[in-house]
Amino acid sequence: MNRRKAGWLWAFVCVVAVATVAAWGLQGLKRGDVDPVGAAFAFAGLVVAGWSGWLSWQGLRHQESDAVAMAGRLAQAVLRAETDARAQLLGGDGTTIDVRFGFRPAAARDAAGAALEGRLSEVVSYYRQLRPGRLVITGAPGSGKTVLALELLLALLEERKPEDPVPVRLPLASWDTLPVAHPGTGPSMSAGTALDPGEAVQVIRAWVCRHLSRYRISPTTAEALMDAGLILPVLDGLDEMDAGDTPGYGSRARQALDVLNAFQRGRAKAGLVLTCRSGQYRALEALEVWAKDAVRVEISQISPDQARLFIQRRVGSTPRWQGVLETLGRAPSSPLARALSTPWRLTVAVTVHEQRDLTGAYLHSPQDLLGPALGTDRAIRDYLLELFLQDATARHRNQRGGTYTPAQVRAWLGVLAAYLNTNAVTGRTVAGRTLSGTDLVLHELWPLAGSRPRIVHAALLAVMPLGVTALYLWTDGPTLLTGLFIALALLIFGLTWSVAWPEPSWAAEVWLRTPQDRRTTGYRIQLWLVNRFAPGFWGLGRCGWGSGVRGACVISPCFCVPAAGPRLCPGVWAGSCVGPPMPVCSAVLASPTSSAIANSRTGSLTHQPPLRAVVLRLDTPSGCAARAKAGTLDTKGRQPQRAAVRPDSSGAARAWAGASLAR
Known part of the structure; x- marks a missing residue:
């Protein structure tokens, strides 16, 4: 069930509920008990407030914005985020290794302007000479492909002019809008079928626009930036799209290259930056598939002299490293020299051996x-x-201020590796979707625990209407309203069970990423409710006090919280439509205007604590502890990305971590 259908279904449920409660409030009233003038003013206020709120929301969604100005804001956000990512990748003082790379000509259709050699410190000037600006960075595992792409991205941002595109890094493992990216879903494309450039643009556009939400960019603004050519995709990890080391013609990597080759802006090829391991890229070239109108460069291994220079720059002339420096200079073919021939391992070696305890002693x-x-x-x-795992767990604190132990992290990584390895080997399918053997996405991990979380989640959401039913049976006896709540409980259970693979909404990704965002969103919702529904409370009086309190404190969470599980936006909509108007309707229809004026201070009832539960706690339909795509794995509120891994047959944590980190 897509988001639009789910939204209309919840809207229908809310309309039926409001109509039922209005009829319930009218029953038993004697002629003359209702002041027609007060009721007319109250309902008119509700209608006008609701309509103006809807128009305001539509205006915010579709407002025209200056694409150049929005690109400038996006550039600042990307610069901050990628600067933090660079610090995490490099560790220590952030010193980089000035790796060298060489041009590797393709069979045909290379971009113009490529020099034979380059280095990390000159990567910006190297890229600016390419026509079109399409660069493919390849290298061995841990050779520094991601770091080289990051350095290029940050340098482009620092030198960016207002009309230049904003480089945005996207993990290719998260590209799920590809044709046949997931069997049974999305557009299909048979082998050998050429993709139309217009279709390629739409496929990339949908994926990039959704990714831009992590930078608080609305879908409308993201589409405007893409249409204006103000986004430069930096695509990281073509080799991470498939579980095997030798991608075939039916692989996702081949499909991605087909789409990228058809990706154009006007009559020219659109610019992009792509990273991939050399082995996987050569396997694709053997299938006569490569990035057209692009320049491929390959990062060279670090020489012993480069390794010695990097160590000396990081630690100085310390006697602690003298033996390592002498071995690198005396035996350039030794196991130590070979082990430290990649930037990742060399950086880890220096970082972990420079860590100290509280007394200043080296660990x-x-x-x-x-x-x-x-x-x-x-x-x-x-x-x-092993040392890297210990160092990472010691330096990074969890949300409670403590640290995880290496044994805990190793066990968790082992479970995830075994899960992915099982999916890759068996190709099992759950609810019509083949489970991925490469991707880790929080809101799609519920099959790891079986079907029990879905059953518990659906049952818990259905308990709320049943609890309200019990309350009304105890106070009023069997009524039409109790039957409505029983039907609502069954409907919620069925809807929750049927939506097995929901996509988090844009609002969840943008407004609920951090605790501060969730608190701010909760306050905004409450203020919006006070502002929009205050005219309706003009008719609230003494006779409607009891039903008003009962409706606000009991009925509102009954509709609002269950709806927030499958979808945030329909949940907030249902809670705001059914919660506040319900006590308003009941109170207005049962009270005269004079009483409402005398008790106007009762408008404070709109501050309903249950509404905050919608934005302060979101469970996925699986019952996982993740907060949809807005959830985090660290303590800084960064959005988790799909992590592609290649666990070996043993499912060891080392294999998982090595494949995930040595990029």
Whole structure:
């Protein structure tokens, strides 16, 4: 069930509920008990307030904005986010290794302006010479492809002019708008079928626009930026789109290249930056598939002299590293030199061996790298990965201020690796979708726990209407309203169970990403309700006090909280439409105007605590602890991304972490 159909269904439920409650409030009233003037003014105020609120919302959604100004705001947001990402990748003081790369000609259709060689410090000037601006960065695992792309992205942002496009990094593993990206969903494209440029633009446009929500960009603004050519996609991890190391012709990587080759702006190819492991890219080239009208460069390994220079820049002339420096200079083909030939492992080696405890003592000695137990480059790699895990868990605190232990992280990574490995081997299908063997998305991880979370979640949401039914049976006996709530409980259970693979709404991604965002959104909703429904409370009086309190405190969460599970927007809409108007209708229809004027202070009833539950706590339909796509895995409120991994047959945490981090 798509979002539009779900929204209309919830709207229908709310209209029926309001009509039923209005009829319930009218029953039993004697002629003359209702002041027609007061009722007319109250209902007119409600209608006008609701209509003006709807128009305001539509105006905010579809307002025209200056694309150049919005691109400037987006550039600042991307710069802040990617600067933090760079600090996390490099660690320590953020010193980079000036890696070299060389031009690798394709079989045909290379972009013009490519130099034979380049280096990280000159990557911006290298890219600006390309016509069109399409660059493919390849290299071995851990060679620094992501760092090179990040340096290019940050340099382009720092030198950006107002009319220049904004580079935005997107993980290719999250590209689920590809044709046949998920069997049974989305557009289809048979093998060998050329994609129309217009279709390619729409496929990329939909994915990029959804990704821009993490920067608080509305869908309308994102589409305007894409249409104006003010977005430069920096596509990270073509090799991470498939579980195997040798992508075939039916792979997602091949489909992605087909779409990118058809991606144009006007008559020219659209600019982009792409990263991929060399082995996977060569496998695609063997299938006669490559990035057309682009320049492919390959990052070279770090020489022992480069490694020595980097260590000296980071730590100085310290005796602790003297043995390592001498080994690199004396034996350039030693296991240590081979192990430190990639930027990732070299950076990890320096970072973890420079960590100190509270007394100032170093936690690890670089001389351990020369021990007999580390006689192979593979042993050194595993040793560095173990130290990296310990260092990462010690430096990063969770939301409660504590730290996780390496054993906990290893166990969790092992469970995720085993889950992905099982999906890749068996190809099992749940609710019409084949489970991914490469992607980790919080709101799509519920099959990890089986069907029990879905049953519990649906049952808990249905309990609220049943609880209200019990309350009314206890106070008023069987009525038409109790029957409505029983039907509502069954409807909620069925809807929650039927929506197995929901997509988080744009509002959830933008307004609910951090605790501060959720608090602010809750206050905004309450203020909006006070502003929009205050005219209706003009008719609230003493005779309607009881039903007003009961409706506000009991009926509103009954509609609002269950609706917030499958969809945030319909949930807030239902709560705001059914919650406040319900006590208003009951009170206005049962009270004279004079009493309403005397008790106008009762407008404070619109501050309903249950409404805050909608925005302060969102459960996915699976019952997972993640807050849809707005959830976080760290303590800084960053949106989680799809992480592509290649666990080996053992499902070990090392294999999982190594494949995920050594990019």
